[in-house]
Amino acid sequence: MKYLRSVRGRMLGIAFIPGGALVAVALVIAILLIHQAVRTRDTAVETAAAADRTARAVVALQAERSAAMAVPEQRSAAYATYTQRIESAIAGLRDYARHAPDAESACQQTTAVELLSVAEGMDRSDSLALAGLDNVTRGSFTSAVASYRTELARVVPQLTESGRMAYDSLTRSAEWSRLAATENAFTAAEPLPVPEPTWRSSSYAVSAQLGLLYTQQSQYAVQLTLDDGRRTLAGALAAGTALLLFAGLLMVVVRRLVARVPVPVVPIMVPTVHAAIPRPRHARSRRPGLPDPWPLKAVFDDLRRR
Template sequence: MKYLRSVRGRMLCIAFVPGGALVVVAVVIAFFLVHQANLTRESAMETAGAAGRTASAVGSLQGQRSAAMSVPDQRTAAYANFTQRIDTAIAGLREYARHAPDAESAYQQTTAVELLSVAEGMDRSDSLALAGIDAVTRRPFTRAVAAYRADLERIAPQLTESGRTAYESLTRSADWSTLAAVEDALAAAEPLPIPESTWRSAAYRVSQQLGNLYSQQSQYAVQLTLDDGRRTLAGAIAASAALLLCAGLLLVVVRRLVARVPVPVVPIMVPTIQAAIPRPRHARSRRPRVPEPWPMKAVLDDLRRQ
């Protein structure tokens, strides 16, 4: 029936509107979340690369600073020059941490940068101690030692569980106690309480453990950002799949409801399965007319009558 098919068709078309809208929404959400996940992943990889480059640059500058400070005449200038360059490199890494995709990643990356600053503070004081403490360098040495100890103690509660375990292991170790005793003696202008070789071995191991603390925290921060990107991508796929499923269920339900629509009994419901095609006006049949007599026959009849 024309009328029945028209009603069902209109109902299906109306159902397609919200279904199509859900599909469009699903595609838009999926595109946005996938784009956000890619940005998060790129940010994590960029931060990891910047952290690796900064750590390498800081290590190289620290070695150059120690070598330059071995010359007595250039000690003060070399210390100021290389220290400023190292601080600039660490400040650049801190900017990367501030632009993390979420607050938790920024917090963990900032903690890693602070640990790198602590390691630099320990190496800074060690460079001054190796160059020789005098009346000029004793004050910077004392400030550097106090700063890196206070910063490490302040950062310790912010570390992960494994980081706090490593911190406690470091601060309770014999190497830490040995280094602290030497630093206190140098700050007070007292002779070394232990042999220099023991001091150097302890300083090396403490520096290495501080570097490991930084590496562990930095890797954790990068992994946290990558996990956030994966969660965002999984959420995009799940949300899109849910919306598409809802759209499909809506269309199925509406189609079944439309199939149950009763046939309306109205005069207009006339079977038109094989509707006749209207013929053009010029092809319609006319009323039969009386044939006109043939002209030659009319002439012959007239001749007979004469």
């Protein structure tokens, strides 16, 4: 019985090796996926914080640029300096978009950065027009207007459905039409088609709509990254749990199968004690005979000869 238990125990131990390996693999996969999910969540939070910081910095630099360009003597230098600083801030946010955890999140975050660049282009042209155009700055104004219009039209197909609806609403609004007419008049060095307060009101409304469009796109990109992290975490927990359950079920099945397998037992030779055959009472046992005396006689003869 001990030998049988020993053999079955060895078989069971050998059979548990794949189960133990499966448990180890499940734990490793779960740990890796959980680590990836946590990293994705941290990336999304960091990107959201960077987008908020960059947007605030851009708005502050735009206000400083407009104030600095009010002085005619330092208009060109202020425009170049602040524009470079704003472009550097937007380029830093673009680097965050490149390091997104997946291609879809990277695409949506890049689209948000492009919208911020569009809003900056519109504000850049507005600052030039507000400061006053001359033969030198009119070319920069025309280039800025053409750039942000072209960039906005290029980004539109990449927007979400709600973003495209917001863009259509913006381009069909009266504010957009008044601003476009004013910009065309500035480019052609013609009188303004609308009063200056109307132009300023339209410019402010369009700028606010572009900023809102950027904010919505940025929030969508961040939420997309967070959802991806949650899906990764849920998949990690589900995969780890499934593998652990499968390993446990495998061990139970193997244990039952090993218990049913007949194990050949090698017979062990054990000496058998036969029962004594009773003799009849009248049978007398033979007395042992005396040993043959000739060996002793030979010894005594040898001693006499000496």
